[in-house]
Amino acid sequence: MLRSVITGTGCYIPSHTKTNEDFIAQNFYAEDNTLIGIKSNIIIDKFKKITGIEERRYVTDDLNTSDIATLAARDAIKDSGIDMETLDLIIVAHNFGNVLKNSIQTDVVPSLANRVKHNLKISNPRCVAFDVLFGCPGWVQGVIQADAFFKAGMAKKALIIGAETLSRVIDVFDRDSMIFSDGAGATVIEYKDVEENGSGILSSCALSHCIDETYYLSMHPSNNPEVDANTRFIKMKGRKVYEYALKHVPEAMKECLDNSGVDIRDLKKIFIHQANEKMDEAIVQSMYRLYGYNEAPNDIMPMCIHYLGNSSVATIPTLYDIVLKGKDDDHSVDQGNVVLFASVGAGMNINAICYRI
Incomplete structure (x- = not known):
């Protein structure tokens, strides 16, 4: 295979x-x-x-x-x-x-x-x-x-x-x-x-919502009126992003996991985009509720946002590298573990991958 x-x-x-x-x-x-x-x-x-x-x-x-x-x-x-x-x-x-x-x-x-x-x-x-x-x-x-x-x-x-x-x-x-x-x-x-139960990508999914959601993140002038209005900076409608993510990301993650054939009880870790601690926690909790659980396991979600911030596209591969190489004191993974990568961002876009290490 x-x-x-x-x-x-x-x-x-x-x-x-x-x-x-x-x-x-x-x-x-x-x-x-x-x-x-x-x-x-x-x-x-x-x-x-x-x-x-x-x-x-x-x-x-x-x-x-x-x-x-x-x-x-x-x-x-x-x-x-x-x-x-x-x-x-x-x-x-x-x-x-x-x-x-x-x-x-x-x-x-x-x-x-x-x-x-x-x-x-x-x-x-x-x-x-x-x-x-x-x-x-x-x-x-x-x-x-x-x-x-x-x-x-x-x-x-x-x-x-x-x-x-x-x-x-x-x-x-x-x-x-x-x-x-x-x-x-x-x-x-x-x-x-690989063997049937070997390493590799088991499933993936991706979504784009581009009607009302398109400009939740976009480029605009500074909030300071004294800064040249022709200079543009990244701007985010934080509340809109939060509401969008909480509504759509858990469903996409569930779709990806369901398509992989993996039982949620066999999911070891979720490597989610390090956007906002409260938002990430809410997304993961919501996904578990979709499966009938009251709450997610305490050790399911590694995080590096506390000391690295939100580096956009770099957050997931950086966090995965940190955990995989034993550089996180609270989280570890082993050969054969099933993990989920999931992200949300400008566009608005969502995607997820179910992967066996």
Whole structure:
């Protein structure tokens, strides 16, 4: 039986830590461009209670998204033990391309995947490199696409990367900006012959809601009226995103798990996009209620948002790498365990993968 198997993982966690206390001196403005008349320490305390975030990571000035994507890729390739010249696909998920420090301009020509292939010095022209723009679920979607390429007989080995430098596209005057961070995660996936109960992707699903939901995350001017209105920053309608995610993500996760044939009692971990602690907890609890349980197991959901923040497409592959390599004191996985990857983000897009390690 042929299945898509993750044979190597890696990540790049930026060296610069930005704590909540670092925002104490920051003035925050509301969407109507008025100064929020609440002390910053009160805003930050409320932010921490909702999101769970205590600190996040930002890249140093000399690095950009394709650089950290390359660093995560090298880590994953080394872990897999493959010859990188045998790769058939390089897929990089991101949302903003390369954004140089002190610039808001997005650079995606050439694509980040092309740049990663160049940085790795892969000469094989049949190694096809391209980017995926799918909001925060981009890395999961890249894995789904690689799986489809494999099943179509068009590839056998793929490098899937999620990388982002959100610190360069945030409006520092918007309190929601404290959510976002930088990082990169990568996986090598191979199409391999396995036993019926062997490793690999068991099922997947993806959804896009693009009527009322399309602009829940989008680019807009700063909340500070003194900032040039022609400069755009990432903006999020937090309440709308929360309501959307809680309504649709649990159903998608259940659909994916049901299609895999795996009983929910045999699910070991859920690696969910690290968007917001309260939202992620609510999504997982809601999924278990769909199966008739009052609550989810306490140890089902690893999280790194508390110390890494929300690095968009990088959160799931980074978290998976951390847990898989025994770097999480509270969570571990073993060969044969079944896990669920699930994400939601701009578009609005949702996806999930059921995977046996």
